[in-house]
Amino acid sequence: MSVTLKDIATYAGVSVSSVSLVLNGKGSQRRISERLTIKILEAAKLLGYQPNMLARNLRKGSTNTIGFVISDISNAFFIKLARFVEFEALKHGYKVFIVGSDENDSRCLDAIDTFLNFQMDGLIIASTQGIEHKIKELSDRKVSMVLIDRYFPKIDTNYVVMNNWQASFDAVDYLIKKGKRRIATFEYNTVFHHMNERMDGYRAALKSNGIRYDKRLVRKVPFINITDEMMADYIKEFVEEQQIDAIYFQTNRSAIPGIKKLFEFGYEVPNRVAVICFDDNEFFEVLNPPITSLIQPIKEIGVECIRILIDDIKNKRVGSKKSKSVYSAGMIERASC
Template sequence: MKKKVSLKDIAKKVGVSTATVSYVLSKGEESRVSLKVAEKVKKAARELNYRPNQIAKSLKSGKTFTIGLIVADISNPFFAHIARIVEDEAKKLDYTVLFGSCDEKADKSWDLVQFLSNRQVDGFIIAAAEGSEKQIEYLKTNNIPFVLIDRYFPEIESNYVVINNYKAAYKATRRLIQTGNSRIGIIAYASSLHHMRERIRGYKNAMEDGNLEIKEDWVNEIRFSNIKQEVKLAIDNMLLSKNKVDAILFATNTLAVYGLKYIDELNYKIPEDIAIISFDEGEAFDFYYCPLTYVKQPLKGFGENAVKILTDQISDPALKKEQVCLEAELIIRKSCKRG
């Protein structure tokens, strides 16, 4: 293994101390080094193809210019897109991104927090898993900067970037009502996470405001551990029971994908037999025989704001915590137009 070139090598070559080399290379113009020596050092650095060892720098400075990104699953397009945006924004500020997928599990998330903390990341961007409150508190008490995205805990004061999930769900449901549906069900996750509760609340309130009754079996909460089966069951309960729905609101991309596949299997037609709206985008939604109306989340806004807030906070931990609530957009297509 060819040893890397260090300050010492340059120093030896030029015949000065490593301190001098360091001053030339890191302090630029306002260095206290004579022009002649400075030139020689720069030349030597070029010739030896010197690359500063970021690890050594980090040890000295206590700063790694590294962000830890914790999401449920990096292969989920929702998070993959956010990751890309975070990457780009971070790069602009000379940060790199370490990522980890926690599969919506608090213990995995905790592992990742530890794992990445040991690697001295300067801060975290986290799409929090259910039950991860203690981790968040841990970060707070240890003064490790972090920004929550997509989900947050109302009872914990922190930086976060989210959307108004209540409003988004409300609008989606109202749209279903306005397009002639009155028997509307929802498929969401069985999660205490605030964003999920808000989506369900938005749906319920929209129904109420439309003077529509919500029958038993219409509010379905699916567990992460068994999505496919439980989605089927939920749809069976909504389509094959006496309380048959005429529209379904899916609370996430993943739920919609499973749901639509099963609805296709059952040979129900959208929007004639059932109207559909889903949260999140997806190539699949464009390609579906009936392009889906969906709630478009501002992924760019998530990523950009999160990186901005986090890096500001890293530079100055005394800054006030920032809360950003963005608006989601309802992209209207054909899946809820009836009659």
């Protein structure tokens, strides 16, 4: 059973109001003597008193907490992002509580509702595909939030994302400048705007370089649960039937099993098939050859996300313009192209 203010008051032989003032740091303001203050503090320590921080913060109208819903807690990008978000939030006196949704709508909705029930000051959400209605509801309720990595164009809300179109354009254009013409990719079966942007950037780079889009060099795959068998069939088809000379992997989800199959089947990289991937992975550095990758400025994204959210929490302004930050990808050139 938790120790109450009344327990401390009874033990110290003082009033409950005196205990409350001392434990809330207001004893000196109310002329409580140093001797009595020490007596109350010693009693609290001896009894093992633990303050209810949630109740205390609610009384002052803030919990100094942020809820962060991560779509895939096994994804290296989100693991690194969470670390930078948490570190930056601590600088401003906020604690971050992180929940993974595993790209599941129900789990994402449950996490959001749990955070709201705990009166968290703001939310950071890497949304799943089917929760646009919830994001609209949060926006209408003026909940302080920032969407990260993914956003819904029809909803006016804060977000921090990548310029996915330009990143894809640059990746494919890079391959073409290396002399590649038959560049395969995997399109995702998803409603996510950022993935559609990546596909549009792929098409635009081909067109800009006078190469006709060839649907035989594109295979649609699930956004999650890409199987080894599926990837094996597509990689063989691309290389042996379509005679591709490069693959642009739009996520690590396709890149890791895809690269694995390239090596398993003995397709020489980059002489037979050049490879480039959106988003780097430590795994890519140790391969032979190491994989050329687009890189996201993860630290900057995390810092910007917290900046926007805390500004929204502290300076809510009716009708104020939402913050929409878009970052450009860099590239690490390795030996796979």
